Amino acid sequence: MKRYIKFYRTSNGKCPVEEFLDSLDSKVTQKATWVLQLIEELEVIPENYFKKLSGIEDIWECRVQFGNNAYRILCFFDKSVVVLTHGFKKKTRRTPKIELEKAINYKKDYFIRRSANE
Helix, strand or coil, rough: CCCEEECCCCCCCCCCHHHHHHHHCCCHHHHHHHHHHHHHHHCCCCCCCECCCEEEEEEEEEEEEEEEEEEEEEEEECCCCCEEEEEEEECCCCCCCCHHHHHHHHHHHHHHHHHHHH
8 A cells, every 4th residue: 555645734824744844954854754755655664663643543653763852743644645744853752742632633624624625
């Protein structure tokens, strides 16, 4: 099964993932792009790059490790499309609740607007 990456856009055209990637050092952006490429190309993605978050309805994280820093891009599936919602620098063991809520709200918004356009 081939997966495709898509960036979520808000109703006013803002793209949180693009803004996040633009805010990173170029080497970190390069690594993040490489991880996203793995997600599209590999049949089975190693868990250290892509993992479903436990206890959260169908929210996944793309995991980017660079030096001592951990970065996460949260996402969800729309059939074979991986929709990236937003990213953040991870500073604690657990994913911050505010980041999870953001991803869940973006996901709801995405499906509401998608079904309105069908």
